[in-house]
Amino acid sequence: MKRLDGKVTLVTGSGRGFGRSVALAYALEGARVVSVARTLSELEQTEDIINARGGEVLTVPTDLSYVREIRGLVGEVLETFGRLDALFNNAAMSSWKTLDEMTVDDWDRTIAVNLRAPFLLAKGFMGAMREQGGGSIVNVTSASAVKGFVAETAYCPSKYGLEGLTQCLALELKQHNIAVNTLGVAAPPGKALKPTSLTQDEADGMPEEVRARYADEDSMVEAFRDAWAFVALQDGGGVTGQRLSTRQLAEDLERDGWEATASRLRGKLTRVVYKPYEFPKSARYQTPDGGWKELRFD
Numbered sequence: 608m609k610r611l612d613g614k615v616t617l618v619t620g621s622g623r624g625f626g627r628s629v630a631l632a633y634a635l636e637g638a639r640v641v642s643v644a645r646t647l648s649e650l651e652q653t654e655d656i657i658n659a660r661g662g663e664v665l666t667v668p669t670d671l672s673y674v675r676e677i678r679g680l681v682g683e684v685l686e687t688f689g690r691l692d693a694l695f696n697n698a699a700m701s702s703w704k705t706l707d708e709m710t711v712d713d714w715d716r717t718i719a720v721n722l723r724a725p726f727l728l729a730k731g732f733m734g735a736m737r738e739q740g741g742g743s744i745v746n747v748t749s750a751s752a753v754k755g756f757v758a759e760t761a762y763c764p765s766k767y768g769l770e771g772l773t774q775c776l777a778l779e780l781k782q783h784n785i786a787v788n789t790l791g792v793a794a795p796p797g798k799a800l801k802p803t804s805l806t807q808d809e810a811d812g813m814p815e816e817v818r819a820r821y822a823d824e825d826s827m828v829e830a831f832r833d834a835w836a837f838v839a840l841q842d843g844g845g846v847t848g849q850r851l852s853t854r855q856l857a858e859d860l861e862r863d864g865w866e867a868t869a870s871r872l873r874g875k876l877t878r879v880v881y882k883p884y885e886f887p888k889s890a891r892y893q894t895p896d897g898g899w900k901e902l903r904f905d
C-alpha cells in the first residue's frame with residue numbers, strides 16, 4: 608500500500624543517515640521526494656538508492672545556511688511540482704565546541720541551519736500548502752531540546768528554539784489545515800544511528816565490525832516506515848503541536864493502530880515543564896575532531 612501516492616515530500620539532510628532513510632521510506636510509499644543536502648556526492652547516492660527501488664526523486668543540492676539557496680530551493684520545488692505536501696526538516700549541524708572554543712561564525716551557522724532554515728522553509732511553502740488545502744511540517748528534534756550538554760553551546764539552543772517554533776506554527780497554521788510537529792530520531796533495537804558528523808565516505812571506510820553496529824537504510828525503513836508516513840499525512844485537523852518519538856510512535860501504531868493513535872494525540876499541544884535534576888559528577892562530550900573528552904565537576 609502506497610499511502611503517499613501523489614504526494615510531494617521534501618526531506619532536508621537526506622544525503623545520509625536518518626534523513627536518507629526517511630527519504631527512501633517516502634519514495635517507497637509512492638511520494639515524489641525532494642532530496643536536499645549540501646554534499647552532492649551523498650545526494651547522488653541517495654538518488655541511486657531511491658531509483659533502484661523504483662521511486663521518484665528530485666535532487667536539489669542546497670546549503671541551508673544561505674537564505675538565497677533556500678529561496679532557490681522553494682522556487683524549484685514549486686516550479687517543478689506546484690505543491691508540497693510534507694516538509695521534513697531534518698538537516699542539522701553542530702561544531703562540538705565549548706564556549707571558549709566557539710566563534711561567532713560557528714554560532715551563526717548552527718542557528719542558521721538548525722533553526723532559521725526550518726523557519727524559512729515553512730514560510731516559503733506555507734502559501735502553497737494553504738492553497739492546496741493543507742499539509743504537514745515535521746521538525747526533527749533531539750534530547751538536546753530538553754537539557755543542556757557540554758560542547759553543544761549552539762546546538763542545544765537551536766533545538767530548544769525549534770520546539771518553540773513548532774508550537775507557534777502549530778497555532779498559527781491550524782487555520783490553514785497545516786500540521787506542525789517535532790519528531791525525535793531513533794534506530795531499531797540493538798542498532799545505533801551513524802553519528803551526524805560522520806560523512807558517508809567516512810562511514811563506508813569504517814571496519815566491518817564497526818559498521819555492523821549502525822542501522823542501514825533498509826532496517827530503518829522496516830522499523831519506522833509507518834511512523835514516518837503517519838507524520839507526513841497529518842494536517843491541521845489531525846495531530847499537530849506534538850513532540851513525538853519515532854520509536855514510541857512506531858510502537859503505538861503497531862499496538863493500537865493508526866486511528867486509535869491519532870485519536871489519542873489529536874486536539875493537544877505540548878507545553879514544556881521544567882524540573883530540576885541531579886548535577887552529574889562528570890560529562891563526556893564530543894570534540895570537533897570526532898574524539899571525546901570528559902569534564903569533571905567534583
